[in-house]
Amino acid sequence: MIEHLPVLQIVIPLLGAPVCLLLRARGAVLVFATAVAWCTFAIALASIGIVLEQGEVVYALGGWVAPLGIEYRIDLLNAFVITVVSGVGAIVLPIGPGIHGHTVSASREYLYYAAFLLCMAGLLGVAITGDIFNVFVFLEISSLAAYTLVALGNQRRALRAAFSYLVMGTIGGTFVLIGIGFLYQMTGTLNMADLARLLPAVLDNRAVHAAFAFLLVGVGIKLAVFPLHQWLPNAYTYAPPAVSAFLAATATKVAYYLLLRLVFTIFGIGFVFGALGIAPLLQVISLAAMFIGALAAINQTDLKRLLAYSSVSQIGYMTLGLSFGSVAGLTGGLVHVANHALMKGGMFLAVACIVARTGTSAIADLRGLGRRMPATMAAFALGGLGLIGVPLTVGFISKWYLVLAAIEAGQMLLAFAILVSSLLAAVYVWRVVEVAWFQEPLQSAPHGEAPLRLLIPTWVLIGASLYFGVATDLTAGIAAQAAEQLLEVAR
Amino acid sequence: MSDPGSHMRMHEKLVLRIVAKRFIPFVLLFALYVQFHGDFGPGGGFQAGVIFAAGLILYGMIFGLGALHRVVPPRALEVAVAIGVLLYAGVGVATMMLGGNYLDYGVLDSHAPAHGQHLGILLVEGGVGITVAAVMLTIYSSFGGRERE
Amino acid sequence: MNLAGLWHYWVVIALMMIGMYTMIARENLVKKIMGLNLFQVSVILFYVSLGKVAGGTAPILIEGAPATVYSNPLPHVLMLTAIVVGVAVTAVGLALVVRIQGAYGTSEDAELSEIDRADEAGAALARGEGQG
Numbered sequence: 001m002i003e004h005l006p007v008l009q010i011v012i013p014l015l016g017a018p019v020c021l022l023l024r025a026r027g028a029v030l031v032f033a034t035a036v037a038w039c040t041f042a043i044a045l046a047s048i049g050i051v052l053e054q055g056e057v058v059y060a061l062g063g064w065v066a067p068l069g070i071e072y073r074i075d076l077l078n079a080f081v082i083t084v085v086s087g088v089g090a091i092v093l094p095i096g097p098g099i100h101g102h103t104v105s106a107s108r109e110y111l112y113y114a115a116f117l118l119c120m121a122g123l124l125g126v127a128i129t130g131d132i133f134n135v136f137v138f139l140e141i142s143s144l145a146a147y148t149l150v151a152l153g154n155q156r157r158a159l160r161a162a163f164s165y166l167v168m169g170t171i172g173g174t175f176v177l178i179g180i181g182f183l184y185q186m187t188g189t190l191n192m193a194d195l196a197r198l199l200p201a202v203l204d205n206r207a208v209h210a211a212f213a214f215l216l217v218g219v220g221i222k223l224a225v226f227p228l229h230q231w232l233p234n235a236y237t238y239a240p241p242a243v244s245a246f247l248a249a250t251a252t253k254v255a256y257y258l259l260l261r262l263v264f265t266i267f268g269i270g271f272v273f274g275a276l277g278i279a280p281l282l283q284v285i286s287l288a289a290m291f292i293g294a295l296a297a298i299n300q301t302d303l304k305r306l307l308a309y310s311s312v313s314q315i316g317y318m319t320l321g322l323s324f325g326s327v328a329g330l331t332g333g334l335v336h337v338a339n340h341a342l343m344k345g346g347m348f349l350a351v352a353c354i355v356a357r358t359g360t361s362a363i364a365d366l367r368g369l370g371r372r373m374p375a376t377m378a379a380f381a382l383g384g385l386g387l388i389g390v391p392l393t394v395g396f397i398s399k400w401y402l403v404l405a406a407i408e409a410g411q412m413l414l415a416f417a418i419l420v421s422s423l424l425a426a427v428y429v430w431r432v433v434e435v436a437w438f439q440e441p442l443q444s445a446p447h448g449e450a451p452l453r454l455l456i457p458t459w460v461l462i463g464a465s466l467y468f469g470v471a472t473d474l475t476a477g478i479a480a481q482a483a484e485q486l487l488e489v490a491r
Numbered sequence: 492m493s494d495p496g497s498h499m500r501m502h503e504k505l506v507l508r509i510v511a512k513r514f515i516p517f518v519l520l521f522a523l524y525v526q527f528h529g530d531f532g533p534g535g536g537f538q539a540g541v542i543f544a545a546g547l548i549l550y551g552m553i554f555g556l557g558a559l560h561r562v563v564p565p566r567a568l569e570v571a572v573a574i575g576v577l578l579y580a581g582v583g584v585a586t587m588m589l590g591g592n593y594l595d596y597g598v599l600d601s602h603a604p605a606h607g608q609h610l611g612i613l614l615v616e617g618g619v620g621i622t623v624a625a626v627m628l629t630i631y632s633s634f635g636g637r638e639r640e
Numbered sequence: 641m642n643l644a645g646l647w648h649y650w651v652v653i654a655l656m657m658i659g660m661y662t663m664i665a666r667e668n669l670v671k672k673i674m675g676l677n678l679f680q681v682s683v684i685l686f687y688v689s690l691g692k693v694a695g696g697t698a699p700i701l702i703e704g705a706p707a708t709v710y711s712n713p714l715p716h717v718l719m720l721t722a723i724v725v726g727v728a729v730t731a732v733g734l735a736l737v738v739r740i741q742g743a744y745g746t747s748e749d750a751e752l753s754e755i756d757r758a759d760e761a762g763a764a765l766a767r768g769e770g771q772g
Contacts, residue, residue, distance in 0.1 A: 015580045018572065021570070021573040022570060059593075061593055061594055137725070148732060151736055162736055163736045163737070166736065170680070170733075173725070181690060181715075184714075537724070
């Protein structure tokens with residue numbers, strides 16, 4: 001069975017969704033979906049072990065060898081992203097929709113788990129496949145499931161957020177489709193490895209430039225890179241908190257992976273940074289995202305919206321890492337994928353804990369919660385320290401590599417900008433900490449912690465973010481290796 | 492369509508009722524033709540599923556959603572959606588069990604791979620057809636079944 | 641450049657722009673979905689025109705028939721998938737519009753924003769009173 005792991009990675013969650021429809025009973029579905037998610041995570045861990053040991057794994061679907069057939073191709077980069085996605089999914093899924101004042105009636109909860117598994121399967125599919133049209137299909141599977149999940153939020157504004165997410169996401173997906181069409185027109189192939197082989201001969205053609213532009217904008221919308229991030233704050237704010245945690249930790253990360261694949265594997269660094277010279281553009285966009293996102297976060301009155309804008313800012317760090325086109329920069333960007341997933345996932349879950357006890361996520365209502373819910377608020381604060389980039393947290397690791405890359409590239413100004421934007425992160429995290437610990441509790445503030453079903457996943461994610469901040473060889477080590485591989489291919 | 496009164500009126504139209512009754516069996520039969528002829532010519536599960544669903548939706552439009560639900564209960568639709576996908580993926584799992592790659596139909600018949608291909612695509616298209624028809628009907632009945640707000 | 645010879649691109653671009661414009665300019669959410677559909681259809685036409693081979697016929701193999709030029713079937717097959725995606729997006733989008741209509745009593749974007757702003761002001765007021 002070992003040789004079938006790549007396809008099982010997708011098939012198990014994909015099959016899990018219809019089985020949820022058949023099971024229906026609340027408890028049974030919960031147990032089953034949790035088992036499926038953890039099984040997926042176990043496969044991802046096994047895959048990363050195999051890839052570390054033997055190098056790239058290729059799986060031809062239906063026995064049709066690429067470029068005729070569709071192949072799944074796992075190298076270190078995919079394995080890394082897949083592990084992050086399935087890991088966060090496995091931790092967040094068991095929380096379910098029911099814990100924080102939701103609109104899903106208990107008898108229809110099985111649909112939530114089905115959508116969740118489909119979203120997971122779609123995201124994993126984008127990361128695993130070696131066929132670019134397959135990427136589009138999986139992207140749309142995950143997005144459709146994500147729209148549905150966002151719409152489950154308990155306010156009616158969740159519906160509007162989901163609607164604008166749907167419109168923006170579909171435009172993004174369709175742009176990707178147009179780009180793929182141009183690539184197919186120019187090369188006659190849809191296989192990524194084959195594209196990488198055939199494209200250099202036609203790189204001067206205007207159609208290839210158009211393809212790159214469409215793909216960049218399309219993926220940019222899914223990645224919520226500034227200024228294409230308009231859908232993100234509302235979607236994350238009004239979605240059920242567990243869904244926000246999952247999407248913030250995975251959906252944009254997979255889009256980032258796709259961007260790396262496009263830039264480094266398919267088009268090649270020579271074309272993107274050499275002929276087109278988009279590195280300065282990317283840097284300007286990244287800086288704008290980092291600063292405008294952080295400034296917007298400072299001005300929010302709602303905790304979830306604050307975290308959403310902080311995500312916009314953090315995505316800026318990732319694209320900044322990409323723009324250096326160096327091993328250090330890519331390592332920083334990649335390791336931030338895992339780190340941000342852990343921190344932001346954990347922080348959104350901490351918000352879920354707060355909402356479960358107080359029914360609101362307004363910052364003003366957090367007064368004194370540091371004393372009433374110490375475990376929750378401590379998790380939030382530790383995640384926040386990570387966002388700032390305090391040493392001994394994961395955030396420090398990513399920023400270390402990014403600053404290193406900036407210095408390596410001789411761009412001291414960028415290195416300085418990274419430090420300044422970290423200070424902005426300190427401002428918005430401090431605002432919350434100040435309200436939670438240094439103000440008197442409200443009369444109505446709850447006594448006692450959130451239910452363990454929420455608190456345990458929160459601390460698992462935050463604990464992992466602390467652990468990987470100290471034991472860096474696992475995440476940063478694999479990210480560095482993946483970055484080296486990617487740049488080697490790009491040469 | 493959600494207004495029960497309009498269903499009554501449609502139902503009372505003799506021409507509509509008679510034509511629909513004569514028409515629907517042929518629509519369904521044509522769907523099956525498209526489904527099984529997909530091996531040799533244009534067709535396949537997707538188109539067949541849509542045509543099959545169109546036949547039943549016509550029935551639902553003329554005779555009302557209640558009548559449609561007596562023919563295909565909503566719960567059965569949900570099961571059918573799942574069964575179709577499971578049939579598709581089940582073929583894939585079966586090919587893996589038999590030693591091939593996922594969805595490598597050739598291994599389904601140990602003597603003649605071509606027969607295996609035939610069987611595999613038949614089952615997979617069957618799964619597609621079931622799911623597509625069930626999804627189309629689900630969409631129709633969940634939109635049509637809403638009360639006016 | 642032979643602009644007239646590329647007329648199918650002009651059709652695609654015109655449709656795409658109409659779709660985009662509808663999505664941006666129309667207030668009604670259902671009309672926005674229609675714009676989205678047009679936008680997707682334009683891409684489907686784009687792909688289908690990619691597969692056209694001059695003088696080619698439908699790619700169906702008939703035993704004994706002489707070899708002929710076939711159109712490329714792959715883009716068509718890809719578009720079958722894209723159509724399914726389009727249908728799914730439309731269904732989810734319309735379902736959301738139905739729920740929005742139910743929750744707000746309107747599906748005009750400007751009115752929805754108005755209601756949301758009023759909601760927010762109301763919530764802020766309630767909080768202010770609670771504290772005061």
